[in-house]
Amino acid sequence: MKKVIVIGNGMVGYKFCEKLAAHPNYSEFELVVFGEEPRRAYDRVHLSEFYDGKTAEDLSMSSATWYTENNIDLHISEMITEIDRENKTVANHRGDKYSYDYLVLATGSSAFVPPIPGVEKEGVFVYRTIEDLEATEAYAKKLKAAGKTEAAVLGGGLLGLEAANAVKNLGLNAHVVEFAPRLMPRQLDKGASDMLQAKIESLGLKVHLSKQTQHIQGDKAIEGLQYVDGTELKVDMLVVSAGIRPRDAVARECGLEVGTRGGILVNQNMLTSDPNIYAIGECALLNSMIYGLVAPGYDMAEVVVDQLTGGTDEMPEYIDMSTQLKLIGTEVASFGDALNDAKEDLDEITYVNKRNGIYKKINVTKDGKKLLGGILVGDSSDYNSLFQIYSNGMKLPEDPEDLILGSRGGEGGSLLGDVMDLPDDAQICSCESVTKGQICNAIESGKANDLGDVVSCTKAGTGCGGCKPMVKDLVDATLKSLGRVVKDNVCEHFDYNRQELYDIIQVKGFTTFNEVLDTHGNGGHGCELCKPLVASLMATIHADTANKEYAIQDSNDRFLANIQRNGTYSVVPRIPGGEITPEKLIVLGEIAKKYDLYTKITGGVRIDFFGATLNQLPLIWKELIENGFESGHAYGKSLRTVKTCVGSTWCRYGMDESVSFGIELENRYRGMRSPHKIKGGVSGCIRECAEARGKDFGLIAVDGGWNLYVGGNGGATPRHAELLAEQIDNETVIKYLDRYLMYYMRTAKPLQRTAAWQDRLEGGIEHLKEVIINDKLGIAADLDKEMQTLVNKFECEWKQAIEDPEMMKRFSHFVNSDDDDDNLVFVPLREQKMPEHWK
Amino acid sequence: MEAILDRYNSTSIEEVKVWFKAASINDFPADGGACVKYKNKQIAVFNFARTGKWYACQNVCPHKMEMVLSRGMIGDDKGTPKVACPLHKKTFSLENGENLNGDIDPIATYPVKIEGDNVFIGFAE
Numbered sequence: 028m029k030k031v032i033v034i035g036n037g038m039v040g041y042k043f044c045e046k047l048a049a050h051p052n053y054s055e056f057e058l059v060v061f062g063e064e065p066r067r068a069y070d071r072v073h074l075s076e077f078y079d080g081k082t083a084e085d086l087s088m089s090s091a092t093w094y095t096e097n098n099i100d101l102h103i104s105e106m107i108t109e110i111d112r113e114n115k116t117v118a119n120h121r122g123d124k125y126s127y128d129y130l131v132l133a134t135g136s137s138a139f140v141p142p143i144p145g146v147e148k149e150g151v152f153v154y155r156t157i158e159d160l161e162a163t164e165a166y167a168k169k170l171k172a173a174g175k176t177e178a179a180v181l182g183g184g185l186l187g188l189e190a191a192n193a194v195k196n197l198g199l200n201a202h203v204v205e206f207a208p209r210l211m212p213r214q215l216d217k218g219a220s221d222m223l224q225a226k227i228e229s230l231g232l233k234v235h236l237s238k239q240t241q242h243i244q245g246d247k248a249i250e251g252l253q254y255v256d257g258t259e260l261k262v263d264m265l266v267v268s269a270g271i272r273p274r275d276a277v278a279r280e281c282g283l284e285v286g287t288r289g290g291i292l293v294n295q296n297m298l299t300s301d302p303n304i305y306a307i308g309e310c311a312l313l314n315s316m317i318y319g320l321v322a323p324g325y326d327m328a329e330v331v332v333d334q335l336t337g338g339t340d341e342m343p344e345y346i347d348m349s350t351q352l353k354l355i356g357t358e359v360a361s362f363g364d365a366l367n368d369a370k371e372d373l374d375e376i377t378y379v380n381k382r383n384g385i386y387k388k389i390n391v392t393k394d395g396k397k398l399l400g401g402i403l404v405g406d407s408s409d410y411n412s413l414f415q416i417y418s419n420g421m422k423l424p425e426d427p428e429d430l431i432l433g434s435r436g437g438e439g440g441s442l443l444g445d446v447m448d449l450p451d452d453a454q455i456c457s458c459e460s461v462t463k464g465q466i467c468n469a470i471e472s473g474k475a476n477d478l479g480d481v482v483s484c485t486k487a488g489t490g491c492g493g494c495k496p497m498v499k500d501l502v503d504a505t506l507k508s509l510g511r512v513v514k515d516n517v518c519e520h521f522d523y524n525r526q527e528l529y530d531i532i533q534v535k536g537f538t539t540f541n542e543v544l545d546t547h548g549n550g551g552h553g554c555e556l557c558k559p560l561v562a563s564l565m566a567t568i569h570a571d572t573a574n575k576e577y578a579i580q581d582s583n584d585r586f587l588a589n590i591q592r593n594g595t596y597s598v599v600p601r602i603p604g605g606e607i608t609p610e611k612l613i614v615l616g617e618i619a620k621k622y623d624l625y626t627k628i629t630g631g632v633r634i635d636f637f638g639a640t641l642n643q644l645p646l647i648w649k650e651l652i653e654n655g656f657e658s659g660h661a662y663g664k665s666l667r668t669v670k671t672c673v674g675s676t677w678c679r680y681g682m683d684e685s686v687s688f689g690i691e692l693e694n695r696y697r698g699m700r701s702p703h704k705i706k707g708g709v710s711g712c713i714r715e716c717a718e719a720r721g722k723d724f725g726l727i728a729v730d731g732g733w734n735l736y737v738g739g740n741g742g743a744t745p746r747h748a749e750l751l752a753e754q755i756d757n758e759t760v761i762k763y764l765d766r767y768l769m770y771y772m773r774t775a776k777p778l779q780r781t782a783a784w785q786d787r788l789e790g791g792i793e794h795l796k797e798v799i800i801n802d803k804l805g806i807a808a809d810l811d812k813e814m815q816t817l818v819n820k821f822e823c824e825w826k827q828a829i830e831d832p833e834m835m836k837r838f839s840h841f842v843n844s845d846d847d848d849d850n851l852v853f854v855p856l857r858e859q860k861m862p863e864h865w866k
Numbered sequence: 867m868e869a870i871l872d873r874y875n876s877t878s879i880e881e882v883k884v885w886f887k888a889a890s891i892n893d894f895p896a897d898g899g900a901c902v903k904y905k906n907k908q909i910a911v912f913n914f915a916r917t918g919k920w921y922a923c924q925n926v927c928p929h930k931m932e933m934v935l936s937r938g939m940i941g942d943d944k945g946t947p948k949v950a951c952p953l954h955k956k957t958f959s960l961e962n963g964e965n966l967n968g969d970i971d972p973i974a975t976y977p978v979k980i981e982g983d984n985v986f987i988g989f990a991e
Contacts, residue, residue, distance in 0.1 A: 090969065519944065540897075541916065552897065552916055554941030555950035555957070578898030582937050582952030585898075590952050594934040641937075840933075841908075842889045842900040848908070850870070850926070850933045865930050 029056050031335065032117055032127040034107045034277070036062025038071055039308030039324035040133035041088045046332045048097040056335075058099045059125060061117075063106035064156060067094070072321055075189050077160050078196035080864050086157075110281035112301055129303050131331060132278055132291060136271035136309035136319070141181075145243025151265045154180075154190040166264060167197040175263040176200050179252060181240065182269040183210040185354070190268040191232055192355045202233045202260060204252065209236060214350070214361045218377060219402045222386035226357045226405065229384075235260060273310045273317050286312040295341040297331050305331045314344055322457050323348075329460065347418065349457075351403075351410045351493055357384070360407035363400025363417045364390060373399055378431050380405075387431040389413070395427050408744075411497050419453050446500045447508070455497055458490020466498060470505045478502045517777060518556040520548045525560060525702070525777050532561070533568050540579045559584070560777050563664060566700035567772050570820035573663065573700075574827050574834055583662035586838065587825055588644055591637060593851060593862035596644055598624070598636040599661035600651050601697060604671045604689035604709075605632045614654045622647055625859045631668035631706065633659060638860060640847045645838045648825045657823040660698060664778070666705045669693040670718065674711030674728070681711035683728035688757060689717075695761065696768065698824070699817045702775040702784070705768070720748045723781040724764055729753070733760050737767055737795070740782035749785070749792040752800060765814040766799045766807055773810075870931060873907055874924040874974035875990070876963055882977060882988030890983050899949065901925050901936035902987060909976060909987055910936035912960060914947055920978040921960035922987050927951040928971045935973070 031047070033040050044060060047053060062068065069086040077086065094101040102119070109118040116126045138153035140146055150170075152163045167178070176199055180191040183205025194201040203210070209220035224234050238258075243265065244251040251261040273290040275283075284292040284300040290312030297305045297313070307327040309319055318324065323346050333340035349362035367373060367390055374395070378387040385405035391398055398417040403410055413430060416423070423430065449455075451464030465485050469475040475484055481502050482488050488495040515524045521544075523531065528543070537543050540561050544553055553561075559581035565571055573584040583589050588596035600615070615634055619626045622643055624636035639647055648658075661667060671689035675681030689709040696705070708719030709726045719725025725736040725748045732754040739748030752763055775784040788794055797803040828834045840848050853860040888902040888911060896915035901908055908925035925933045930953060938949045940960075947960040958965055963972035977988040 090971070520941075551942040551945060552914060552940065552947065554943065554948070555939040555955060558939055558941065578895045579939075582939060586937065590934070590937070592930065592932070592953065594932040594937075594953070836893070837895070837900075840901060841903045842893045842911075844903045846903060848933045850908070 029335070030126065030128045031056055031058050031131060032125060032129075033058070033060045033131045033133055034117065035133035035135055035308070035310070036060050036064070036068045036101065036103065037133060037135045037308065038068060038088065038321055039135070039328055040131075041068035042325045043131060043133060043307060043328035043331060044094075044097070044099055045089075046329055047335070048099065050332060050336055052336050059127075060094070060099055060101045061105050061107050061119065062101070062103045064158070065104045066157065067091070067101070067103065069157065071155075074154070074157075074160065075193040075196065077157065078164065078193050082865070083157050085865075107277060110277055110304075112281055112283075112304070115303065127303075129305070129335060132299070132304065132306040132310055133308050133328075134274040134277065134310040136273050136317070138267060139270040139272045140267050141240075141269055143240050143243060145245070145249070146267070148243055148245055149248035150245075150263060151243065151249055151267065154186065154193065154266050154268045160193065163193075163264075163266060164197060167194075167199055170263050171198060177202065177262040178264040178266065179204050179260060179262040181252075181265060181267045183207070183234070183236070184213065184268070184270070185211060185352075186271075187268040188227070188354045190266045191227075194264075194266060195230075195232060195355075199264065200231070200233070202235060202262060203227075204235045204238050204240065204260065206239050207236070210234065211359070214365065215359070215402055215404070216366055216388065218379060219359075219361075219386045219388065219404045222379070222381075222384060222404045223354070223357060223359060225381070226384050227355045230355060232355070271309060271317070271319055273312065275310055278304075278306065278310070286315070290317050295344070296334055297327050297342060298334075305334070307331055313342055314346065316346075318346060318348075320348060320350060322460075325458065326460055347457075349414055349418075351407050351414075358403070358405060358407040360403040360410040361401070362410070362414045363398070365400040365402045367400075369399075371399070374427075376428050376431065378428075389427070389430055391423065391427045396423060398423060398427075398430070401431075411494060415449055415453055415455075415497075419450050421448075445504070446497060447504045455501065456485075456487040456490065456494045459486040459488075461485045461487040463501060466501050467505045470502065471509065477506075515776060517560055518554055520544065520551055520553050520557045522549065523547065525564070526774050528561065529564050529568070529773055532564050538565065538569065539576060553579070555581075556777070563700045563702070567817070570699075570817050572698070572822055572824035572827060574824050574831075577834075577837060581664075586641065586644065587648075587658065587662060587828060588639070589662045591862070592865070594848060595637070595851065595862070596639045596641065597661065598639050598644070598647055598651075599629065599633060599659035600656035601659040601693070602633040602668075603693040603697075604669055604686050606671075606686055606690060611655065614651075614656075618647060618650050621650075623860070625856075625861060629661075631661075632670055633668060635661070638853065638862070640851070641838055641840045642845070642847050645829050645835055649829050652823070652826050652829065658698070658825040663700060664703050665698060665700050666693065666696040666707070669707035669709060670722070671709045672711050672714075672716035674709075678711055680714060681728070682730065683711055683733070685709040685711035685717065685726075685728060688726065688733075688760075691757075692761075692764070695818055696764075698821045699768075699772075701768070701772050703778050703780045705781065721745065722748065724748070724767065726760060732756050735760055735763055738781045738785035738792070740780055742780070744782070746782045746786075751792065751795060762811070763799050766810040767795065769810040769814045770795075770798060770806075870926055871928065871971075874926070876972075876974040877976050877988060877990045879977045879988060881990045883991065884989045885979065885986040886989060888985045888987050891980060891985055892983065894985065897940060899936045899938070899940060901933070904987065904989065907989075908933050908936075910938075910949070911978060911985060911987065912936075912940050912947075912949060914940065919947070920980060920985065921947055922976040922978045923949070923958070923960060923963060924974045926973075927953060927956065928965075928973060929954060929956050 068088045106120045107117045108120050116124045118124045138155045178194045178199040179202040183203045191201045191203045239255040241253045241255045253259050275285045275291045278291045279285050291306040293306050293311045308324040330340045351360035373390050376389050389401035449463045453463045469481050475481045488498050558579040562579045573580050577585050625638050629635045669689040669692045671685045674685030705723045707724045708717040708722040710717040710719045711728050721739045721741050726733045735752045736748035737751045740746045852863040854863045894900050894913040899912040910925045912921045938952045940949050943966050948957045950957045957967050958973050963975045979986045
């Protein structure tokens with residue numbers, strides 16, 4: 028039995044335990060871990076989410092029972108103060124001694140606090156542990172109660188910006204103070220930094236560059252920062268985030284070699300100057316560097332596990348520091364030699380789009396053959412591909428600018444071409460160090476049969492998740508190369524995809540889920556994937572409402588309301604085109620008051636009530652319906668709103684009546700069920716106040732009619748809608764829209780928005796024009812007829828529900844009691860209420 | 867929050883001391899569920915009408931501690947009967963309570979019996 032003691036229970040210390048415990052020879056080891064913080068290792072990378080409602084438990088790297096389940100003796104709140112290398116023992120702060128065969132130092136780093144006079148003043152904090160955050164939060168509360176609001180963060184690097192976001196989340200005005208003339212000076216160039224600065228300033232943060240702090244003002248508590256240049260910044264709080272210092276004290280005291288500027292010296296095996304002691308993570312000085320990122324730390328943990336179990340793995344002499352992350356809502360990535368540190372004679376290609384806040388730069392060799400590095404701000408969706416091209420030295424396209432601009436003209440393909448062209452040792456998942464070879468091999472060897480299997484046996488994609496699309500592509504391509512059909516079956520219960528099921532239900536005229544499952548399924552009971560899908564298809568094909576077979580509906584459709592995070596619901600009546608009379612507005616206010624509902628205008632410019640219990644839903648809807656409202660279908664995969672600007676009815680620039688047409692369209696398509704939600708917009712002129720091009724369908728009034736745009740999207744991947752037809756009249760708009768929507772409902776994948784559907788449609792918008800305008804497939808008449816049936820058969824499903832006592836039975840929290848859920852706790856929020864935070 | 871979970875312990879049929887008469891079978895939707903109140907407990911009861919089997923479990927989802935499981939969709943995972951939480955689609959086996967698509971703690975399950983038209987849930991206390 029080899030006894031291993033780990034000092035430090037941070038992310039890297041934990042990863043070492045995880046990797047050793049998963050090793051086939053783990054039974055030969057006894058593992059003891061000491062952590063001085065009062066809790067198990069947690070995810071420090073996402074620390075700012077602590078102020079976003081996440082708890083320490085949510086951030087924890089493992090479950091409470093994980094250490095015992097894996098026979099690891101974990102001591103928390105225990106600090107190791109002494110290492111006796113001669114007798115191979117360590118002692119904690121109480122003097123208890125423990126012996127070891129091998130020692131792993133994972134003591135991490137502490138926040139670097141520059142020696143500025145006044146840093147000891149009240150109201151000055153660091154940003155490192157959950158305890159630091161709790162202390163900061165308590166102080167911020169005191170400040171706010173006293174009417175004080177200004178907080179500065181010293182340091183405009185990666186951690187400083189994270190800290191600034193945290194301070195902002197505390198409800199304070201955040202100021203970022205940086206010594207260098209730009210943000211993130213170690214990762215970004217001036218252009219990228221400017222773009223990032225503009226983005227975060229637009230969110231209300233203030234940035235102060237080229238500022239060196241001379242001293243901290245104030246008597247007992249901080250009152251401001253005095254800069255060397257004579258100016259000052261009045262603040263009530265300061266969070267110092269000016270870098271890290273490796274924690275090497277215990278190593279230094281026992282005589283291990285340390286670097287002149289700190290850090291425990293290690294060789295490529297991660298061994299310190301003592302052959303029985305390793306150091307990993309931010310306390311280790313490797314290649315004369317302290318690596319402050321988590322990925323290299325994990326690699327070091329892996330190397331030590333390999334060494335201890337008889338392997339010969341080493342850390343490389345050059346470690347890639349490429350990163351991709353989201354800072355204060357802005358995507359930022361840098362890879363390779365982004366700042367040309369090597370001072371090579373190279374070509375820089377930049378793309379700057381101030382309108383959308385996007386900056387992209389790549390460094391390529393003079394001959395245009397190799398990618399050396401780059402920076403992405405505002406849109407890092409190409410990071411994976413660019414990183415692979417860079418790290419594998421792959422050949423560049425003829426015009427290297429295509430890498431950041433996309434190939435213009437003709438078909439837009441993937442940057443990388445075929446994922447299978449990557450070399451086997453290309454690292455796909457950098458968090459878990461998984462290569463392309465390992466992913467493909469998992470399938471080729473028969474260990475894994477699908478994406479889920481690959482993820483569980485290689486751990487690829489379980490870290491930041493950024494590589495998931497590429498892992499999926501690799502899995503699909505490998506399966507294909509083995510001659511296995513990659514079918515987009517809806518789930519284990521059906522060997523059909525959505526479009527096939529659509530045809531089956533339509534041709535056979537099935538009206539219940541059980542009929543479909545019994546005749547075309549693989550047995551069993553169905554599941555949460557196929558049930559709502561079949562429900563949606565039957566709604567489209569038979570014009571049924573969600574009341575028809577409510578147990579197969581997605582849970583929101585089952586209760587005709589959107590479930591909120593505490594299990595209560597929201598209520599959204601339809602307000603077509605956003606037009607509402609004062610009388611109806613008053614009714615809404617009265618109802619919200621009567622039932623004490625949190626009230627907000629939604630993103631789709633209608634009114635949303637929150638906090639309704641299941642028992643209250645029918646009571647509220649009965650009142651709404653009596654007052655002339657109907658369901659807004661905010662809970663369904665169906666039409667939400669048609670947003671309108673005021674148009675020529677009032678606007679001096681309006682070219683047409685956008686409100687009238689918007690109302691007509693919203694009423695036409697209300698209630699129909701689709702693969703995903705659908706939003707529309709109608710603008711009265713090209714100023715586009717209704718933001719119609721960001722919607723699934725959008726109209727803009729122009730001289731001579733309407734321009735019809737389709738396939739726009741906000742959401743995670745914003746996309747402008749594409750022009751389908753120009754200068755058409757109202758009647759033609761409806762004809763084309765009927766066909767477009769019906770074609771989408773027939774052929775899209777489950778839960779695929781129009782934008783993604785259109786992107787993957789062979790031929791794209793040109794194909795759509797052929798089908799919709801020129802009727803290339805000869806289906807236009809069918810599409811017209813099917814849509815007209817849906818329009819004619821519309822019924823308000825809430826009206827149906829409240830008029831039928833049998834349907835009403837489902838709106839009760841208990842089946843054997845009229846009580847409401849007694850677990851609900853609301854807390855006050857700006858004169859309204861909200862559910863208490865998740866613990 | 868631990869206090870709520872302490873109320874729910876998986877109960878095997880041998881441990882049952884009380885068979886609580888919950889409601890009529892007609893009060894539960896076919897292939898769906900509803901929530902039953904028993905003392906200070908909320909129990910989700912599911913009617914797998916395709917096989918005529920019934921299952922019961924705690925109503926609280928251990929992921930975010932909300933009383934919602936009875937409102938989830940039911941189905942099976944390679945033959946194992948399961949419920950999907952309506953909040954984040956975490957799925958749990960209704961046979962042993964295990965989280966099938968993640969590593970959340972298991973839920974407590976309870977035996978169900980049908981006598982005549984009535985649904986009974988078995989408790990150890």
